[in-house]
Amino acid sequence: MILTYILKRLALALFTLLIILFVSYTLLRLAPGDPTQSDMLAGESGTLGENDGALRKNNAMREKLDLDKPIITGFALWLKRIVLHGDFGQSAAVEPGRDVTDLILERVPVTLTLNIWAILLTYLLAVPIGVLTAAKAGTYLDRTIEVILFTLYSLPVMWVGLLLQSLFCEGGYFSLLPISGTEPDNALTLSVWQYHWEKARHLLLPVICLTYGGLAGLSRYTRVSVLQNIRADYIRTARSKGLTETVILWKHAFGNALITMITLFSGLLPSLISGSVLVEYIFNIRGMGSLSLLALSSRDYPLQMALFSITGVLTLAGILLCDLLYMAADPRIRLTK
Numbered sequence: 001m002i003l004t005y006i007l008k009r010l011a012l013a014l015f016t017l018l019i020i021l022f023v024s025y026t027l028l029r030l031a032p033g034d035p036t037q038s039d040m041l042a043g044e045s046g047t048l049g050e051n052d053g054a055l056r057k058n059n060a061m062r063e064k065l066d067l068d069k070p071i072i073t074g075f076a077l078w079l080k081r082i083v084l085h086g087d088f089g090q091s092a093a094v095e096p097g098r099d100v101t102d103l104i105l106e107r108v109p110v111t112l113t114l115n116i117w118a119i120l121l122t123y124l125l126a127v128p129i130g131v132l133t134a135a136k137a138g139t140y141l142d143r144t145i146e147v148i149l150f151t152l153y154s155l156p157v158m159w160v161g162l163l164l165q166s167l168f169c170e171g172g173y174f175s176l177l178p179i180s181g182t183e184p185d186n187a188l189t190l191s192v193w194q195y196h197w198e199k200a201r202h203l204l205l206p207v208i209c210l211t212y213g214g215l216a217g218l219s220r221y222t223r224v225s226v227l228q229n230i231r232a233d234y235i236r237t238a239r240s241k242g243l244t245e246t247v248i249l250w251k252h253a254f255g256n257a258l259i260t261m262i263t264l265f266s267g268l269l270p271s272l273i274s275g276s277v278l279v280e281y282i283f284n285i286r287g288m289g290s291l292s293l294l295a296l297s298s299r300d301y302p303l304q305m306a307l308f309s310i311t312g313v314l315t316l317a318g319i320l321l322c323d324l325l326y327m328a329a330d331p332r333i334r335l336t337k
Contacts (some may be wrong), residue, residue, distance in 0.1 A: 002324075009323070013316040017309075018079075019197050022307040025075045028301055029067070035092035035299050036061050065092060065301055078305065088306040093298035094291070100306045103291065110182055111275035111287035114203065118210035119268055126215045127261070130222025135249055137227055146220075149168055153216035161282035178202050180284035209279045221264060225257035232256075234308045258329040269318035270311050 036058035059068075066074035081087045088100040095103060127131045128151075133142045166172045169179035183191060184198035229235065230253050238248050275289030288307075295303040 002327075006320070006324075009320050012152065013320065017312050019315060020312045021079070021305070021309060022075055024312075025305060026080065028304060029074065031299075032123060033061070033299050034067055035065065035301060036067075055317040061092065065089075067301075082309070088175070088309075089302035091300055091303050093300040094294045094303055100302050103303065104145065104288070104306060104310070105290050107286055107288050108273060109284060111280075111289065112272060113182075114206055114210060114279075114285070114287065115272045117207045118214070119272070122208065122214040122218055123210045126218035127222055129215075129217040131249060131254055133219070134223045134226035134230060134253075135245070137223075137230075149216040149219055152212045153312050154222075155212070157213065157278045158282065160212070161205070161209045161279060164208065165282070168205065177205060181208075182285055206279050206283045206285060209282070210276055218261070218264060221260055222257065225260040226253050229256045251336075254328070259288055262325045262329060265325070266318040266322040267315075269314040269321070273310055273314055274307075308326055 061145065062068045069077070078089075081089065090096075091100055091103055091269050128146065133145050165179055168174050168177050170177070171179065178198075178201060180182075182199070182202045184195065184202065187195055187198075190198065197336050226249070230249075235248060235253060238252055243252075273288055274286045277289040277293050279285070280287045280289040281293070291303070292307055294300070295307060299322045
């Protein structure tokens with residue numbers, strides 16, 4: 001029965017993904033400008049021969065990208081290349097002529113490393129903090145942590161990143177950490193332990209910037225969910241049986257609060273790949289966030305559509321995974337119903 005449910009959800013996800021991609025392609029085509037615009041503007045200030053050459057070059061690119069065809073036809077041709085050949089095409093503006101797949105694979109490892117560490121730290125810190133504040137609800141400790149978390153949640157990432165750079169990076173007040181990048185410049189001359197140490201120093205501040213906002217939000221969601229369950233009738237029954245507060249808190253109250261955290265988890269898969277534009281820009285990191293910004297600013301249609309496709313697939317996969325985790329967290333849930 002679960003297999004039947006998964007197959008039905010996959011069919012629905014495929015249809016949903018098709019709609020997402022068609023809407024994305026349509027909006028790209030309807031938006032002003034295209035990858036050939038910069039060449040056309042450059043050709044306008046040249047001679048007549050240069051203008052003709054730029055015009056022929058741009059017309060050839062428009063034909064290659066199917067921009068000379070209606071939107072439905074262009075989308076159908078793009079989808080055909082993806083389905084039959086798995087080919088996202090070549091970059092039109094960011095790195096002209098280079099395969100889009102190669103561009104993405106080059107930057108995915110950096111973004112994955114940053115976001116995996118950020119997600120691990122977020123959950124490892126947020127869940128205990130949320131459970132602790134729920135157990136100590138209304139006390140001085142709860143209110144102090146609440147003020148700290150709301151303060152963290154309200155701080156803009158751009159401001160925090162620049163502040164950390166000015167305090168702890170090279171040329172700053174303490175000058176303890178590298179100011180940009182994720183790899184040490186002298187990586188080939190370092191031992192294995194030295195390399196990993198320098199790598200950790202490069203990643204520390206970007207991971208902090210990616211963590212503090214999610215930490216504040218997730219801990220508050222955890223607190224509210226656990227607090228709702230602590231006040232339920234079954235908790236009073238557990239206390240009357242003589243169970244310890246630790247068992248009641250973590251096994252019963254926290255176990256029933258998992259649904260909320262699983263729901264929040266559904267948005268993590270896309271963030272693993274999409275990255276953070278602001279963090280990668282501040283720390284000069286060549287990841288997926290900066291690649292997305294380049295694709296958007298240069299109107300690189302093939303690259304933008306590839307990024308939309310990956311984000312759409314991961315979003316739908318995250319939703320399906322959460323539905324399956326619901327059943328594992330609460331046996332009363334039956335997906336087939």
